[in-house]
Amino acid sequence: MATINIIDIKKSYGSVPAVKGINLSVADGEFIVLVGPSGCGKSTLLRMIAGLETVSGGEIQIGGRNVNRAEPAERDIAMVFQNYALYPHMSVRKNLEYGLKNRGTPRAEIDRRIAEVADILEIGPMLERKPRQLSGGQRQRVAMGRAIVREPAAFLFDEPLSNLDAKLRVQMRVEIRRLQRRLKTTSIYVTHDQLEAMTLADRLVVMNGGLVEQVGTPVDVYDRPASLFVASFIGSPPMNILPLDLLMQADDGGLLKLPAGTDTIGIRPDDILTEKPSEPSIRLGATVELLEPIGGESHLHIRLGDSNQTAVLTVPGRPDLSEAARIPVYIRASALHLFDRQTGKRTDKSPHVAA
Numbered sequence: 001m002a003t004i005n006i007i008d009i010k011k012s013y014g015s016v017p018a019v020k021g022i023n024l025s026v027a028d029g030e031f032i033v034l035v036g037p038s039g040c041g042k043s044t045l046l047r048m049i050a051g052l053e054t055v056s057g058g059e060i061q062i063g064g065r066n067v068n069r070a071e072p073a074e075r076d077i078a079m080v081f082q083n084y085a086l087y088p089h090m091s092v093r094k095n096l097e098y099g100l101k102n103r104g105t106p107r108a109e110i111d112r113r114i115a116e117v118a119d120i121l122e123i124g125p126m127l128e129r130k131p132r133q134l135s136g137g138q139r140q141r142v143a144m145g146r147a148i149v150r151e152p153a154a155f156l157f158d159e160p161l162s163n164l165d166a167k168l169r170v171q172m173r174v175e176i177r178r179l180q181r182r183l184k185t186t187s188i189y190v191t192h193d194q195l196e197a198m199t200l201a202d203r204l205v206v207m208n209g210g211l212v213e214q215v216g217t218p219v220d221v222y223d224r225p226a227s228l229f230v231a232s233f234i235g236s237p238p239m240n241i242l243p244l245d246l247l248m249q250a251d252d253g254g255l256l257k258l259p260a261g262t263d264t265i266g267i268r269p270d271d272i273l274t275e276k277p278s279e280p281s282i283r284l285g286a287t288v289e290l291l292e293p294i295g296g297e298s299h300l301h302i303r304l305g306d307s308n309q310t311a312v313l314t315v316p317g318r319p320d321l322s323e324a325a326r327i328p329v330y331i332r333a334s335a336l337h338l339f340d341r342q343t344g345k346r347t348d349k350s351p352h353v354a355a
Contacts, residue, residue: 002063002153003028010057018044020210029184035197036207042190050079050156078147082159084139086131092142093127096149117145137168157189206230228344231266239266240311266337272313273330281330288325293318
């Protein structure tokens with residue numbers, strides 16, 4: 001196992017910067033997830049750590065050693081790709097043992113490691129099959145097995161579940177987290193799927209435009225997004241971003257006192273209520289535009305006041321509401337997130353509703 005330190009890392013393709021100076025320290029045994037939209041630089045960063053992309057600036061350390069000029073095979077890492085990257089003409093067993101044989105590992109040790117990995121991943125009955133005879137989930141288990149059998153200092157995962165169906169993704173997500181906790185291997189995982197990120201990570205690294213927007217535990221990032229980008233990216237449905245003047249036009253908006261400099265409000269869908277809460281809140285009229293039943297809850301899309309501003313709230317069950325119905329909604333003052341629209345950054349100040 002090993003620590004990984006990323007020090008002011010940059011990557012440019014010609015005159016186009018892809019990664020713009022990132023600093024990150026990954027502790028020994030930690031599971032870090034890089035999350036962000038397509039093109040934000042997360043896969044490029046992972047490939048630089050793996051040695052598959054050259055570094056334009058900065059330094060990468062694995063186990064305290066500068067690996068900027070080290071070949072991928074010299075970095076003591078194992079990578080799991082989204083397309084499995086299995087050798088189609090080899091059996092599962094030969095796929096697992098290939099890297100070990102190239103390193104001159106003794107036969108007895110190869111057999112021991114393969115038996116152990118086959119037991120952990122429950123792929124023993126598949127060892128003599130070819131990849132084409134396996135399902136997508138089975139192939140991904142083999143791809144992970146090939147990484148585990150090397151006993152590397154760190155695992156790197158590049159969107160390994162993106163080719164799987166929704167049900168299998170959930171199953172494999174649980175297996176990956178359980179496996180990482182068992183092996184305690186330092187891991188960096190790339191995904192654009194925020195649910196995957198939230199459920200897997202010890203810490204999230206939210207990236208945007210080649211930069212890191214926020215680093216923190218999933219709970220911290222969800223509860224206290226550092227910027228408008230993080231607020232609107234993390235969460236499903238995402239946080240509602242509302243202009244200040246809309247809330248000031250509320251039925252009781254005059255009671256809302258906000259710190260100077262605040263001009264943008266964020267509110268999570270489950271913090272907009274259809275019944276008045278016991279704590280201080282703001283009341284707004286709303287028009288129902290769409291009701292989406294989703295299992296035991298529903299997403300209610302509304303238009304606020306007489307404006308064109310829309311919002312989404314989460315309500316339990318399947319409320320009996322028709323489109324175009326007028327309803328009151330209540331926004332809990334304590335749940336408001338305050339942002340400066342000019343900088344896009346969170347303001348660490350609290351709103352107040354007069355009694």
